Amino acid sequence: MKPPSWSPVLIVPLLALAALPAMAGATWITLTVAGVTMGVMLFLMASGLTLVFGLMDVLNFAHGAFVTLGAFVAVSVMGALAGQAEAASWGANLAALGAAAAAAAAACGAVGWVFERVIVRRVYGSHLRQILITVGGLIIAQQLILAGWGAAPLHVGKPLMLRGSISLAGAAIETYRLAALAVGLVLFALMLGVLNRTRVGLLVRAGVENREMVEALGFRIRRLFVGVFVAGAALAGVGGAMWAVYQETVTVAIGAEMTILVFIVVIIGGLGSVGGCFAGAILVGLAANYVGFLAPRLALGTNIALMVAILLWRPRGLLPVSKS
Amino acid sequence: MKPLSGDRPGHPAATALILLLLAALVALPFVLPGARAMGTGGRIAIFVVLAASYDILLGYTGIVSFAHTVFFAIGAYAVAIPLARGWGGWESILLGTLAGAVCAATLSAAIALLSLRVRAIFFSMVTLAAASLAQLLASQMRDVTGGEDGITFALPPALTPAFRLLAEPLFGTRVDGRMLTYYLILAVALILFLAMLRIVNSPFGRVLQAIRENAFRAEALGYRVVTYRALASGLAGGFAALAGSLFALQLRYVGPDSVLSFDIMVDILLMVVIGGMGTLFGPALGAALIVMCHTYLQLALQSMPQTVRDLPLIGPLVGPLLAPDRWLLWLGVLFVAIVYAFPAGIVGTLRQRRRA
Numbered sequence: 001m002k003p004p005s006w007s008p009v010l011i012v013p014l015l016a017l018a019a020l021p022a023m024a025g026a027t028w029i030t031l032t033v034a035g036v037t038m039g040v041m042l043f044l045m046a047s048g049l050t051l052v053f054g055l056m057d058v059l060n061f062a063h064g065a066f067v068t069l070g071a072f073v074a075v076s077v078m079g080a081l082a083g084q085a086e087a088a089s090w091g092a093n094l095a096a097l098g099a100a101a102a103a104a105a106a107a108c109g110a111v112g113w114v115f116e117r118v119i120v121r122r123v124y125g126s127h128l129r130q131i132l133i134t135v136g137g138l139i140i141a142q143q144l145i146l147a148g149w150g151a152a153p154l155h156v157g158k159p160l161m162l163r164g165s166i167s168l169a170g171a172a173i174e175t176y177r178l179a180a181l182a183v184g185l186v187l188f189a190l191m192l193g194v195l196n197r198t199r200v201g202l203l204v205r206a207g208v209e210n211r212e213m214v215e216a217l218g219f220r221i222r223r224l225f226v227g228v229f230v231a232g233a234a235l236a237g238v239g240g241a242m243w244a245v246y247q248e249t250v251t252v253a254i255g256a257e258m259t260i261l262v263f264i265v266v267i268i269g270g271l272g273s274v275g276g277c278f279a280g281a282i283l284v285g286l287a288a289n290y291v292g293f294l295a296p297r298l299a300l301g302t303n304i305a306l307m308v309a310i311l312l313w314r315p316r317g318l319l320p321v322s323k324s
Numbered sequence: 325m326k327p328l329s330g331d332r333p334g335h336p337a338a339t340a341l342i343l344l345l346l347a348a349l350v351a352l353p354f355v356l357p358g359a360r361a362m363g364t365g366g367r368i369a370i371f372v373v374l375a376a377s378y379d380i381l382l383g384y385t386g387i388v389s390f391a392h393t394v395f396f397a398i399g400a401y402a403v404a405i406p407l408a409r410g411w412g413g414w415e416s417i418l419l420g421t422l423a424g425a426v427c428a429a430t431l432s433a434a435i436a437l438l439s440l441r442v443r444a445i446f447f448s449m450v451t452l453a454a455a456s457l458a459q460l461l462a463s464q465m466r467d468v469t470g471g472e473d474g475i476t477f478a479l480p481p482a483l484t485p486a487f488r489l490l491a492e493p494l495f496g497t498r499v500d501g502r503m504l505t506y507y508l509i510l511a512v513a514l515i516l517f518l519a520m521l522r523i524v525n526s527p528f529g530r531v532l533q534a535i536r537e538n539a540f541r542a543e544a545l546g547y548r549v550v551t552y553r554a555l556a557s558g559l560a561g562g563f564a565a566l567a568g569s570l571f572a573l574q575l576r577y578v579g580p581d582s583v584l585s586f587d588i589m590v591d592i593l594l595m596v597v598i599g600g601m602g603t604l605f606g607p608a609l610g611a612a613l614i615v616m617c618h619t620y621l622q623l624a625l626q627s628m629p630q631t632v633r634d635l636p637l638i639g640p641l642v643g644p645l646l647a648p649d650r651w652l653l654w655l656g657v658l659f660v661a662i663v664y665a666f667p668a669g670i671v672g673t674l675r676q677r678r679r680a
Contacts, residue, residue, distance in 0.1 A: 059445055059448075061448075119660065122664060123663075127445050128382075128386055128388060129663055129667065131388045131448055132388070132593070132597055132659075132663050133660060133663045133664070135590070135593060136656050136659040136660035136663060137656075137660065139590060139652060139653070139655070139656035139659065140653060140656040140657060140660065143650055143652055143653035143656060144653065146649070146650070147650055147653070151649070256586065257456075259452070260452055260453050260456045263449040263452060263453060264449075264453055266449075267446060267449055267450070271445075301457060303453070304453050304454070304457050307450070307453065308438065311438070311439075311446075315441060
């Protein structure tokens with residue numbers, strides 16, 4: 001089997017370079033940082049989905065519900081920790097944000113575990129039933145969130161110290177974006193470390209490539225899968241939490257909106273591929289920001305156009321997983 | 325070729341329900357006069373067509389689309405836009421309906437060709453993205469679609485409430501333009517439903533079912549799976565657009581919320597799955613059930629005795645779940661339960677009972 005070629009990922013820096021002549025340097029830096037940050041948050045939301053699909057061939061249409069839940073939990077926690085978030089101290093601010101993200105991860109992980117047991121477990125092997133049942137799960141989850149938090153949009157302020165922006169080579173960069181970028185990159189590095197350096201990660205990667213063989217060697221892919229599902233749900237929760245605080249407003253529609261972007265990311269990257277998912281997320285984030293600046297009227301079709309273009313070029317995505 | 329398919333609901337209970345539905349829809353204006361009842365009846369007839377057209381995809385071809393509302397909306401806007409610009413008259417309704425159906429069928433087949441080329445599962449994700457794009461387009465292109473406000477328009481005089489077909493009331497009910505519109509919608513819906521029944525029982529429909537059961541084998545037998553799936557997708561899109569045109573006639577208004585919202589897509593899914601995928605009769609019953617649930621489940625939750633909400637401990641917990649706005653929660657639970665326990669839906673399960 002040939003090792004996967006990384007060359008298609010070069011399209012990401014190429015896109016960034018192609019946008020450079022079209023705008024002033026400072027604007028380019030602002031937009032690029034914004035795009036990469038958005039991409040990193042998208043990656044958090046999408047990574048679980050792509051791994052779950054790669055490992056068990058399960059497509060979870062309710063993945064967006066974890067994003068929504070994470071967002072609402074984060075808003076509640078930030079509201080409860082308003083004292084820390086409003087204090088003029090980095091430590092207290094970051095602690096509040098960290099607590100919100102951790103609570104979102106914990107809540108989504110727990111709900112993900114229940115969701116896997118109650119909803120997903122019984123429909124392995126049939127894509128049709130998976131899609132139907134997870135859409136049903138999505139309806140239920142959304143309605144439960146509505147019952148719990150109400151239908152009115154909730155507001156949440158960014159922590160005090162993360163509100164302004166700093167200047168870098170004449171470009172204004174929002175502080176919160178840098179924080180989100182840092183969180184995302186740390187989690188991405190952590191994930192790569194687990195996948196590439198640990199025994200569990202080895203099993204996950206082997207399972208994505210050939211599940212039956214790993215099972216034949218005596219490993220319980222099922223148990224592994226539950227772990228990956230829970231971790232993916234928790235990551236989606238963190239992504240939702242970061243996104244909610246960034247947007248400062250949360251409605252129950254946040255999950256549905258992000259689901260579409262997440263699907264586009266996963267398709268562009270290649271279903272089941274973590275590296276491709278990261279590249280796809282950055283690509284979507286960059287394209288959204290560049291086009292939003294250069295031609296706002298075209299902004300709404302950008303993601304779809306990008307997906308169609310990539311699919312025509314590489315029908316299986318940027319870095320497809322070689323399934324045997 | 326026989327004009328009717330000879331396909332039957334397949335169980336006495338299902339047959340009785342279908343006949344009851346048809347009889348109720350036909351007699352409705354005389355039994356329950358008034359705009360509200362006729363509105364519900366017309367909505368049922370239209371959603372029967374819409375759900376049945378979705379069943380061609382979901383039940384007969386085994387692919388899940390989330391863009392069905394897009395084609396529904398194309399049909400609705402294709403009738404609304406010319407009428408709103410004053411190109412009134414029957415020929416503009418007819419031409420708009422036809423143009424909408426052709427556009428929707430072409431677009432639907434094109435989306436299918438693009439995404440099914442890769443994997444059937446891509447289709448679901450790509451259609452979800454297409455649906456969100458269509459929603460944005462409809463609300464942004466104010467000049468054409470009227471944006472979020474939508475389009476209000478006037479129908480030809482014969483279809484307005486002021487028009488009297490008969491001077492004297494018939495069975496004590498005035499025969500006016502509104503009733504004519506209702507019967508026009510009902511007749512067209514019935515013809516469309518029978519046409520779909522005819523299509524799925526043709527050799528073409530058999531190939532679709534073969535693909536659903538085992539795509540690989542169908543390909544090995546010499547049928548181009550992608551072509552057939554794209555054709556099915558085009559057909560379903562075309563019929564959805566026709567249903568949309570009827571919907572525009574009924575509402576005399578078209579807006580993104582009324583034809584394009586994701587809630588309608590969820591409704592269609594519920595109708596087809598609860599009624600029974602791959603039976604066409606099932607989605608018809610499902611459509612009637614869900615449209616009535618919209619009205620009556622809400623009422624039932626409203627009339628929930630206050631004592632339940634006041635119970636100690638569980639009251640505050642259960643209260644928000646039983647709020648009238650949460651009726652979709654209970655349909656969602658029903659939906660999941662049906663996918664688990666009765667994946668064949670109402671009609672499919674009845675048919676299995678009969679055979680067992």
